[in-house]
Amino acid sequence: MQGEMGLSTTEPLNRPAATSRDGHSLRGLKWLPPLLALALSACGDKPPQQPAAAAPSVTVSQPVKRTVTDWDEFTGRFEAIQEVQVRARVGGFVKSVEFRDGAIVRAGDLLYVIDARPFEAVAEQADGQLSDARARAELARRELDRALTLNQTQAVSDSIVDQRRQTLQAARAAEMQAEGALKAAKLNIEFTHVMAPITGRVSRHLVTPGNLVQGSEGGATLLTSIVSLDPIYIYFDVDEATYLRNSRLWFEGKRPSSRDTPNPVQVTLTGETKPSHEGKMDFLDNRLDVSTGTLRSRAVIPNKDLSILPGQFGRVRIIGSAPYEALLLPDTAIATDQSRKIVFVVKDDNTVEAKSVTLGPLDEGLRVIREGLKPEDRVIIDGLQRARVGAKVSPQTGEIKPAGAKT
Numbered sequence: 001m002q003g004e005m006g007l008s009t010t011e012p013l014n015r016p017a018a019t020s021r022d023g024h025s026l027r028g029l030k031w032l033p034p035l036l037a038l039a040l041s042a043c044g045d046k047p048p049q050q051p052a053a054a055a056p057s058v059t060v061s062q063p064v065k066r067t068v069t070d071w072d073e074f075t076g077r078f079e080a081i082q083e084v085q086v087r088a089r090v091g092g093f094v095k096s097v098e099f100r101d102g103a104i105v106r107a108g109d110l111l112y113v114i115d116a117r118p119f120e121a122v123a124e125q126a127d128g129q130l131s132d133a134r135a136r137a138e139l140a141r142r143e144l145d146r147a148l149t150l151n152q153t154q155a156v157s158d159s160i161v162d163q164r165r166q167t168l169q170a171a172r173a174a175e176m177q178a179e180g181a182l183k184a185a186k187l188n189i190e191f192t193h194v195m196a197p198i199t200g201r202v203s204r205h206l207v208t209p210g211n212l213v214q215g216s217e218g219g220a221t222l223l224t225s226i227v228s229l230d231p232i233y234i235y236f237d238v239d240e241a242t243y244l245r246n247s248r249l250w251f252e253g254k255r256p257s258s259r260d261t262p263n264p265v266q267v268t269l270t271g272e273t274k275p276s277h278e279g280k281m282d283f284l285d286n287r288l289d290v291s292t293g294t295l296r297s298r299a300v301i302p303n304k305d306l307s308i309l310p311g312q313f314g315r316v317r318i319i320g321s322a323p324y325e326a327l328l329l330p331d332t333a334i335a336t337d338q339s340r341k342i343v344f345v346v347k348d349d350n351t352v353e354a355k356s357v358t359l360g361p362l363d364e365g366l367r368v369i370r371e372g373l374k375p376e377d378r379v380i381i382d383g384l385q386r387a388r389v390g391a392k393v394s395p396q397t398g399e400i401k402p403a404g405a406k407t
Contacts, residue, residue, distance in 0.1 A: 055391075058383035059398035060346050063327040065375055068363045070321035071266070072246075076236030078301075080227035080310040082198045086111060087220035088213040089191040090119065101204040104306070105196040105226065112194035112205075112223055114213065119192060123185035130178035137171035144168050191215075200228040201306070227310050230303040233282070234267060236316045237294035246320065254322035258297070259284050265299045268315040269308070275317060277301050277308070327373050328366035330400060333381040334359070343373065344380040344387045346395045352380070352387045366400070 092114040099111050144164040150156035196202070203225045207213055213221035249255035256263060258281035266275035279301035288295050299316065301308070308314075334357070335342050342354045355377070360368030373379070380387050381398055 055350065055394045056383065056386035057394045057396055058346070058380045058387055060378040060395040061381050061398045061400050062376060063329050063369060063373055063379060064366060064400050065325065065327055067323050068326045068328070068368060069319060069323050070361055070368075071317040072238075072242050072320035074236040074238060074297075074316045074318070076234040076267075076299075076314050076316045078308055078310050078312045078314060079233045079235055080200070080229070081231060081233055081300075082200065082226075082228040083310070084197050084200075084226045086194060086197070086223045086225060087216075088112075088114065088194065088223060089216050089220065090114060090188050091213060091215035091217070092116075092118065092192065094207050094209050094211050094213060096209055097205045097207075099196075099202055099205070099224075101202070103202055105200065105202045107196055107199045109196040110193055111196055111202070112207070114192040114194070116189050116192035119185060119188040123182065123189055126178065126182035126185045130175065130182050133171065133175040133178040137168065137175045140164065140168035140171040194223060196226060198226055198228055200226045201309075202226050229306045229308070229310075231279075231300050232303045232308055232310065233298055234265075234279070234301055234314055234316060235296060235298050237289070237292065238297050240288060240293045240295070242320070243288075243295050249322065255319065258318070263319050265301075265319075266317040267299075267301055268317070270313055277303075277314075281318065326360065326363070327369045327375060328363060328400075329369055329373075329379060330365070330381060331362075331367050333379055333384070334367060335384060343369075344384060344389075346378045346380060346393060350392050350395060352389050352391055352393055354389050 095113040095115050097112060099105055099109065105111070144161070144167075147156050147161045147164045151158065151161050205224055207221060207223050213223070246255060246257075250257045262280035262282070265279050265281060267277040267279065268275045269277070279299045281297070282300045283298035285296040297318075299318075329343065333343055335344070337354070337356075340356050341359055342356050345353045345355050347353055355372050357372035358370040360370045362368075378395060380393075380395075381400060383393075387393055
């Protein structure tokens with residue numbers, strides 16, 4: 001048994017190796033099928049190639065072309081065209097205040113009443129003196145008439161006639177003096193009623209009833225003040241460079257001078273984003289301020305709603321050029337590259353190109369492009385963040401609208 005078992009266990013090991021038809025051993029090829037299967041499986045699992053990324057979509061438009069006019073902008077301050085300090089013209093005790101502080105008053109409205117009784121007494125006295133002077137003048141006239149009649153028959157000498165003529169002239173002079181005194185007394189009575197000299201907004205009352213005020217003879221007491229509101233002035237200072245540029249335009253016939261032409265102005269109040277009032281130039285000073293190198297200028301602004309008060313600030317825009325054709329873009333289409341301003345333009349092959357541009361002022365919400373752009377250029381107005389210089393894009397035609405326009 002043991003021998004049989006030994007032979008059975010060792011027999012496979014001592015069995016001759018299988019050979020191929022040509023006599024070579026096949027033992028070394030037993031791993032070939034697995035390797036071929038692994039190689040074939042590796043070739044079958046190769047990942048597919050990714051498709052090319054689509055070109056980003058952008059909105060393009062040609063720049064807006066229209067006739068524009070440049071405006072120069074300055075800071076100004078409003079001042080009243082008329083301003084009056086209301087003072088007492090006669091002295092006396094204030095009886096009443098007839099206006100509400102800060103109200104609008106009309107020329108001729110009653111503001112203060114001063115006690116008029118002392119002036120009425122003076123007027124009565126002046127009236128009596130005038131009556132006496134008139135009576136004396138009448139007597140002197142009659143005596144002269146009698147003397148002239150008697151002088152014809154030489155009953156009265158010529159010297160008597162001359163004396164009576166001189167007496168009549170003195171009496172008439174006294175009459176005129178009495179008339180003047182009566183008029184002055186009546187004026188003083190009239191001045192006890194303090195009237196508004198202009199139409200405008202009155203300030204607060206500075207004197208209350210019961211106080212004694214001084215007249216014009218001894219330093220008139222200030223009672224209140226009134227400023228006119230409609231229209232109103234705005235004063236601003238023009239720098240020397242702007243003045244010289246406007247002068248050159250005037251000499252070239254491209255811009256009228258504000259000295260002889262009421263050029264239009266636009267005013268933007270504090271807190272506003274666009275002009276709310278329009279007016280006209282009214283005045284240019286005759287010299288530049290040597291300390292600031294600026295020229296004092298003035299415009300007149302209608303103020304129908306009385307919303308503008310003297311002392312307010314405002315931004316003044318005045319015409320600064322002749323009308324010219326310009327290309328315009330929204331500010332959102334303009335990018336900054338260090339110190340340059342650039343726009344992205346889509347070429348005919350849909351690749352992006354950057355163009356350096358020179359900017360001008362805003363006109364109805366759009367930026368004037370002075371240099372660097374052509375009317376036929378397709379400018380990217382939306383999707384700038386997706387545009388790369390030299391890369392292709394998918395342009396979609398859009399429309400440029402002024403700022404604030406409804407979409």
